[in-house]
Amino acid sequence: MKKMKPSFCCLVFLFFLVFSATQCSAATCQSSERAALLQFKNSFVPNPSCLGSPPVVASWGVEGGTTDDCCSWDGVECSNQTGNVVGIDLASGCLYGSIDSNSSLFRLVHLQTLTLSDNNFNLSQIPGGIGQLTDLRQLDLAGSGFSGPIPSAISRLSKLETLRLSSINISSAVPDFVANMSSLRSVSLGACGLTGIFPQKIFHLPNLQHLVLPYNPHLSGSLPEFNMNSSLVRIWLEQTAFHGELPSSIDNLKSLTSLKLGNSSFSGIVPATIGNLTGLLELELYANNFSGPIPSSLERLTELTRLFLSYNKFRDATLSWVGKQNKLAYLGLSGIRLSGTLLPSVGNLTNLVQLLLGENELTGEIPSWIGDFAELTDLHLYGNKLSGSIPKSFSQLMNLKHLYLQSNYLNGTVEMSMFMKLESLTELHLTANKLTVLDDHVGKPNETLPNFNLLGLGSCNLTQIPTFLEKQNELELLELGENNIQGQIPKWMWSMSRERLMVLNLSHNALTGVEEFQDALPWLNLTVLDLSNNRLRDSRPILPAICKLSKLVALDLSSNLMSGVLPQCIGTFGSLDIMNFRQNSLHGTIPDTFRSGSKLRFLDFSRNQLQGQVPRSLANCKILEIMDLSDNQLTDGFPFWIGTLPMLRLLILRSNHFHGIIEEPETNTEFPMLRIVDFSFNNFSGDLPLKYITNSKGMKIFNTTASAYRNTFITFSFDYVWALEFFYSTTITMKGYQRDYSRIQEVFTSLDLSSNRFEGQIPDLVGNLEGLQSLNLSHNMLSGPISPLMKNMARLESLDLSHNQLSGPIPPELSQLHFLSIFDVSYNNLSGPIPTGNQFNNVDNSSYVGNVGLCGDPLSKQCGDSKPPSSDSDEDEDEGSDFKIKFKTVLIGYGCGALVGMIVGNYILGRKEEWFKKTFKIGIPKNWEE
Numbered sequence: 001m002k003k004m005k006p007s008f009c010c011l012v013f014l015f016f017l018v019f020s021a022t023q024c025s026a027a028t029c030q031s032s033e034r035a036a037l038l039q040f041k042n043s044f045v046p047n048p049s050c051l052g053s054p055p056v057v058a059s060w061g062v063e064g065g066t067t068d069d070c071c072s073w074d075g076v077e078c079s080n081q082t083g084n085v086v087g088i089d090l091a092s093g094c095l096y097g098s099i100d101s102n103s104s105l106f107r108l109v110h111l112q113t114l115t116l117s118d119n120n121f122n123l124s125q126i127p128g129g130i131g132q133l134t135d136l137r138q139l140d141l142a143g144s145g146f147s148g149p150i151p152s153a154i155s156r157l158s159k160l161e162t163l164r165l166s167s168i169n170i171s172s173a174v175p176d177f178v179a180n181m182s183s184l185r186s187v188s189l190g191a192c193g194l195t196g197i198f199p200q201k202i203f204h205l206p207n208l209q210h211l212v213l214p215y216n217p218h219l220s221g222s223l224p225e226f227n228m229n230s231s232l233v234r235i236w237l238e239q240t241a242f243h244g245e246l247p248s249s250i251d252n253l254k255s256l257t258s259l260k261l262g263n264s265s266f267s268g269i270v271p272a273t274i275g276n277l278t279g280l281l282e283l284e285l286y287a288n289n290f291s292g293p294i295p296s297s298l299e300r301l302t303e304l305t306r307l308f309l310s311y312n313k314f315r316d317a318t319l320s321w322v323g324k325q326n327k328l329a330y331l332g333l334s335g336i337r338l339s340g341t342l343l344p345s346v347g348n349l350t351n352l353v354q355l356l357l358g359e360n361e362l363t364g365e366i367p368s369w370i371g372d373f374a375e376l377t378d379l380h381l382y383g384n385k386l387s388g389s390i391p392k393s394f395s396q397l398m399n400l401k402h403l404y405l406q407s408n409y410l411n412g413t414v415e416m417s418m419f420m421k422l423e424s425l426t427e428l429h430l431t432a433n434k435l436t437v438l439d440d441h442v443g444k445p446n447e448t449l450p451n452f453n454l455l456g457l458g459s460c461n462l463t464q465i466p467t468f469l470e471k472q473n474e475l476e477l478l479e480l481g482e483n484n485i486q487g488q489i490p491k492w493m494w495s496m497s498r499e500r501l502m503v504l505n506l507s508h509n510a511l512t513g514v515e516e517f518q519d520a521l522p523w524l525n526l527t528v529l530d531l532s533n534n535r536l537r538d539s540r541p542i543l544p545a546i547c548k549l550s551k552l553v554a555l556d557l558s559s560n561l562m563s564g565v566l567p568q569c570i571g572t573f574g575s576l577d578i579m580n581f582r583q584n585s586l587h588g589t590i591p592d593t594f595r596s597g598s599k600l601r602f603l604d605f606s607r608n609q610l611q612g613q614v615p616r617s618l619a620n621c622k623i624l625e626i627m628d629l630s631d632n633q634l635t636d637g638f639p640f641w642i643g644t645l646p647m648l649r650l651l652i653l654r655s656n657h658f659h660g661i662i663e664e665p666e667t668n669t670e671f672p673m674l675r676i677v678d679f680s681f682n683n684f685s686g687d688l689p690l691k692y693i694t695n696s697k698g699m700k701i702f703n704t705t706a707s708a709y710r711n712t713f714i715t716f717s718f719d720y721v722w723a724l725e726f727f728y729s730t731t732i733t734m735k736g737y738q739r740d741y742s743r744i745q746e747v748f749t750s751l752d753l754s755s756n757r758f759e760g761q762i763p764d765l766v767g768n769l770e771g772l773q774s775l776n777l778s779h780n781m782l783s784g785p786i787s788p789l790m791k792n793m794a795r796l797e798s799l800d801l802s803h804n805q806l807s808g809p810i811p812p813e814l815s816q817l818h819f820l821s822i823f824d825v826s827y828n829n830l831s832g833p834i835p836t837g838n839q840f841n842n843v844d845n846s847s848y849v850g851n852v853g854l855c856g857d858p859l860s861k862q863c864g865d866s867k868p869p870s871s872d873s874d875e876d877e878d879e880g881s882d883f884k885i886k887f888k889t890v891l892i893g894y895g896c897g898a899l900v901g902m903i904v905g906n907y908i909l910g911r912k913e914e915w916f917k918k919t920f921k922i923g924i925p926k927n928w929e930e
């Protein structure tokens with residue numbers, strides 16, 4: 001027999017018990033069934049993916065002696081009583097071909113068990129002929145390469161107890177008739193591409209024990225109220241679109257041992273009645289939208305071995321209810337805002353294999369008794385507020401594989417040697433604490449060291465690259481950023497993990513160069529290289545070497561001292577997404593080598609001495625989102641062709657030698673996504689290019705969802721284990737202040753055309769920029785009146801029109817701009833009364849100087865007899881609205897000079913984020929089926 005699934009073994013055994021009670025001799029085969037089996041055998045061709053091992057059926061009817069007795073054939077079982085073929089098990093039988101409804105298989109009408117799992121039926125349909133096998137109790141087609149809907153013929157199998165179709169591409173709904181198949185005990189339809197709504201009545205099938213539906217992301221449904229007489233033992237619905245609440249009648253499922261609802265869309269509170277399910281062994285509710293408190297009744301579930309509640313929106317969560325569940329082996333409580341300490345409850349859980357408590361708000365120290373958890377393989381405490389030192393007892397955790405302690409307040413000295421005996425350790429992450437890591441390991445001959453895949457020693461007060469790394473050949477991610485590593489990158493590093501290394505971060509150190517450089521970097525699989533913020537001087541070895549890294553996704557060499565020219569290869573990378581050369585001393589032109597199919601989204605050449613034109617081949621970078629060329633010596637007309645880049649959101653050309661008139665666009669399709677535009681400090685002339693800008697939906701429509709606030713410009717994930725986040729940083733100039741921001745939120749919108757030679761009027765078109773938050777037209781030669789339609793720019797927070805030749809009054813309508821906190825019209829030819837009310841009450845007089853005709857508050861010049869114009873909106877609307885109050889509060893907080901702080905503070909999260917963030921996601925375990 002081929003290896004059988006455990007459940008099948010039991011069934012066959014049962015069947016033998018039942019059928020052999022009255023029978024002593026072995027069954028012999030009936031000739032009609034033998035003929036049917038031989039015909040079935042001949043319907044298959046050799047399976048190309050089973051080379052070397054012929055299909056199980058190949059042996060049927062060919063060996064001497066047993067040739068005739070089909071009951072002795074591999075995978076065939078007969079009834080000892082009647083001699084009929086009652087079971088066929090061809091699991092993993094290397095069958096290749098299709099089975100149609102006329103197949104001789106369906107003449108074996110006494111079949112009770114049919115197992116064809118793990119074969120390749122070549123995406124043929126599940127044959128309706130199965131409906132003829134009305135004695136069938138077990139049908140297992142899992143992973144058989146069938147496809148298509150569950151045939152209605154299945155409804156005729158009224159004795160069917162087990163229906164196992166997992167990993168068949170069904171791509172349709174579960175038919176309603178399944179709810180009428182009252183003999184069913186086990187339904188397995190995992191990873192079937194199911195769609196539609198799952199028939200809720202199936203939960204009420206009187207004999208149903210196992211309902212296994214995970215990994216069907218388009219399968220919708222909800223849980224019913226449960227009755228007392230349910231037989232359900234196992235409910236697995238992970239990674240589906242199931243939603244709604246967990247009914248409090250869940251405690252009627254007296255037999256339930258396993259409830260897995262992770263990564264779906266459940267919500268509401270977890271009912272306290274769940275604590276009545278005292279037989280529960282596995283409870284997985286991770287990555288849903290559960291809210292409210294974690295019920296303390298969970299402490300009654302003392303038989304639990306797996307408990308995963310991570311990534312929900314629980315309130316006031318603590319660990320107080322854990323402690324009696326000392327059979328727990330797997331405990332996942334990450335990302336649920338747990339507060340308090342690890343003491344004392346976790347101390348009882350000495351059988352833990354995985355303890356996942358990352359991204360919470362835990363405080364206190366890491367107890368040293370964790371070193372006594374002999375089985376522990378995974379310890380996640382990252383992203384908490386833990387303090388104190390790393391217990392020395394961790395050196396006893398001989399099974400430890402993954403230790404994540406990054407982003408806490410841990411301090412003290414860590415001797416690297418304490419981890420060197422832990423031979424299972426593959427991932428160690430200590431970045432972003434206040435630790436000092438000592439590279440104290442002294443190598444001995446023939447010693448076995450951990451083989452790290454991931455090593456995070458960022459901001460660990462290292463002064464050199466740890467020497468034990470020389471022997472590390474399995475590193476995929478090495479993070480040594482934000483240390484104090486000086487001098488040259490040692491040459492031994494060039495032989496470390498040549499095949500494996502994917503991510504290398506040496507940023508924020510004091511590296512000056514490379515010792516003994518060859519013409520190539522050795523890591524052919526490198527996808528992320530961050531050498532930014534060092535003192536790398538000579539571009540010549542490094543830049544050409546980068547050309548050979550064909551798999552690069554992110555390259556950051558910003559903030560170094562590199563002189564020299566850009567290599568021609570920079571446009572030719574097939575997969576490069578992020579390229580940052582900001583703030584070096586590069587000169588020469590930008591190579592015109594950007595190829596079509598480019599994956600670039602982020603391009604920053606700012607703060608160098610680059611000359612010449614913007615290369616036309618950049619038009620090939622069709623998914624470019626961010627382009628910053630500021631502070632160079634580029635000489636070019638307006639690169640209008642950039643307008644064809646459909647995804648471009650940010651375009652900064654500030655402080656170059658761009659010149660000439662910006663003609664009107666030929667179509668209305670240019671710059672559809674633009675949100676941040678800065679052309680300031682150039683020599684552009686002619687009319688304001690507002691026609692271009694108003695094509696942008698980003699500037700016209702203000703549509704913020706909660707998620708847009710959270711999104712920063714660039715994030716991308718690697719595989720299911722790592723997610724790296726990159727934060728775009730730039731300089732924003734407002735009211736004379738230039739400030740650097742490390743992270744800009746996606747919703748920020750700004751237009752800066754200042755310090756050019758634009759002339760003529762501000763067109764009324766400006767009123768169309770309803771989504772704009774900051775507008776700077778200062779230091780140009782604009783004339784004519786200020787358009788009253790500017791009142792339509794309802795989100796505007798900063799408006800700078802200073803140093804132009806604008807005339808006429810300040811339109812009183814502008815007092816309707818409720819968010820305006822910076823307003824500057826100084827040095828124009830404006831006249832008449834200054835509007836009053838709303839934000840205008842907070843503008844100080846420096847914003848009006850240099851306009852001889854202006855009068856009224858806050859200027860000392862009064863307006864004479866004429867009444868000040870009262871705005872039509874002043875006190876009647878928005879009185880005391882939330883936003884206004886907030887605005888005022890902030891205003892007081894920042895004082896008058898620093899209004900920038902308010903604007904930018906609202907939209908930029910200034911906090912410097914850790915360079916990358918490791919997110920724990922639970923992948924599809926290999927053995928999820930049984």
Ligand SMILES: *[C@@H]1O[C@H](CO)[C@@H](O)[C@H](O)[C@H]1NC(C)=O
Nearest residue numbers: 016017020021025026027080
């Ligand atoms: C039924 O017959 C087979 C041999 O054909 C034998 O191995 C098996 O033990 C019999 N079952 C019982 C329960 O006696």
Ligand SMILES: *[C@@H]1O[C@H](CO)[C@@H](O)[C@H](O)[C@H]1NC(C)=O
Nearest residue numbers: 251271272273274275276297
């Ligand atoms: C079930 O749990 C609830 C809440 O914890 C409790 O009030 C109720 O008495 C329990 N029922 C049974 C039958 O134990």
Ligand SMILES: *[C@@H]1O[C@H](CO)[C@@H](O)[C@H](O)[C@H]1NC(C)=O
Nearest residue numbers: 322323324326344345346348
């Ligand atoms: C630890 O387990 C013991 C025995 O089950 C129990 O009495 C005690 O309350 C538990 N401690 C905590 C903190 O839960």
Ligand SMILES: *[C@@H]1O[C@H](CO)[C@@H](O)[C@H](O)[C@H]1NC(C)=O
Nearest residue numbers: 387388389409410411412413
């Ligand atoms: C670590 O921080 C604690 C305060 O959290 C302090 O008392 C202790 O002295 C620090 N230890 C070291 C070695 O810096």
Ligand SMILES: *[C@@H]1O[C@H](CO)[C@@H](O)[C@H](O)[C@H]1NC(C)=O
Nearest residue numbers: 442443444445446447448449
């Ligand atoms: C180290 O290994 C080599 C070869 O595997 C062996 O000849 C030598 O005796 C070992 N040395 C020690 C100290 O075990």
Ligand SMILES: *[C@@H]1O[C@H](CO)[C@@H](O)[C@H](O)[C@H]1NC(C)=O
Nearest residue numbers: 412434435436460461462463
């Ligand atoms: C960094 O390490 C040096 C010794 O190498 C030590 O003197 C210094 O206190 C450490 N800094 C911090 C912040 O721990």
